[in-house]
Amino acid sequence: MQLIESIMAIEHKTRTQLVAEAIREKILLGEFKSGEPLRQAALAEELNVSRIPVREALLQLEAEGLVNFEAHKGATVTEISASQVDEIFDLRALLEAELLRHSLEKLSEDDFQSAEALLQELEAAMAAGDTQAATGHLNSAFHGKLYSKAERPQTRELVEQFSKNSERYVRMHILLAGGLNTAPEEHRELLKLCRAKNVDAACDYLIRHITGAKEDIKNLLIKMEEQGA
């Protein structure tokens, strides 16, 4: 008898989903590097499944932009170029400002308080040196809170996808350049503008915030490309 399972509606995860999560994680953590080929048979054996769920997972990951899947050639981890980072961050700035614009009026004091709580968690994590995992997660949770009342599900999905994707770059940034120094004060300032319900100023500031992060990362990448080549 499966008492536990019958009590709460356990949603049976398919192997495809599990495989997708596993591979996604390894890509985001940098364990699978840019350009690296992902062999179906190897992944299948490692994860104890057949190649079918592996293939389907790779297709999903391709849709998320983490993987390139070419017919008869196989899948590779999506490569990073400075110009792509540039574009992605511009898109984020554009879309996130749009989300904020639609959400800001409807945000309540409760929302601001939980946003502030997230900020404190974030700062605490930074102080504790737990930049790696926590920052990306808490950072997007904070931003997400600000957009939570936007009622723009497709836009949010796009933004989340881009965010998850840029996490790779950000992580690299943190790892190699010693932390994203600007973030803390900027987040405080952004929150202040939101609390004041100053829509235009908040959106402008948000755009500058994201664009600033973009410039940091882009410069770093360009430097790396020069050294590498």
Add this chain to the structure above:
Amino acid sequence: MQLIESIMAIEHKTRTQLVAEAIREKILLGEFKSGEPLRQAALAEELNVSRIPVREALLQLEAEGLVNFEAHKGATVTEISASQVDEIFDLRALLEAELLRHSLEKLSEDDFQSAEALLQELEAAMAAGDTQAATGHLNSAFHGKLYSKAERPQTRELVEQFSKNSERYVRMHILLAGGLNTAPEEHRELLKLCRAKNVDAACDYLIRHITGAKEDIKNLLIKMEEQGA
């Protein structure tokens, strides 16, 4: 001997790709209606393939937003709601304006001339009553020409995806409301502003152009939902 095939690099399309095209076409043409379930076995038999490529095609179409794929429940054609149309067209306005902004400076007289040629084709098609297929295609070709120098591949891909997606609504619009009346003059005006290299005015006008189409379609959908329900 396969002379023809050996001469030009024929790219062997996988069955998955063929199946995806077939289903996509049927969805865009309205042959598969919103909310309709897509049974893997039925599709497989109809297209003379096994269920594997059908499943993979459905996953691709889900990524394109044409299909919803729920684990253990199967795939259905994505449903349309007025609020989704609203959001999609807002996104298009935002992203296409961004593309135009980045492209406009670099557009040459040649580009304008081929854009104008496309406009004439479009008007000819309209006059000939060939609204259905031609309009969607020519319309996006015209817009695409204006964005062609933007060097923003990811943004363009997004826009193209949304465009292809909204084709369904537009088609419905044309079909049931008797044609998108405003387009011809608006396109001319937009082209004029672009030729004048008046970036801000052109982007503003483009946004109004797209938003106008949105309002038309949204009103229609709301009317239909009232009648239907």
Add this chain to the structure above:
DNA sequence: TCTGACATCAATGTATACAATTGACTCGAA
């Protein structure tokens, strides 16, 4: 040495067969 056709092999693409899940239906008990 170079070229190009052919053989070979690793990897992907797909068919078939089987397992697992869902939802509808039945039926008996409260």
Add this chain to the structure above:
DNA sequence: TTCGAGTCAATTGTATACATTGATGTCAGA
């Protein structure tokens, strides 16, 4: 009647086996 456990069929999920493709290497001939 109403509820819930249990069965069954339809459908999806996955393993296995086979087919096909593309890359590499070999070798004959110029």
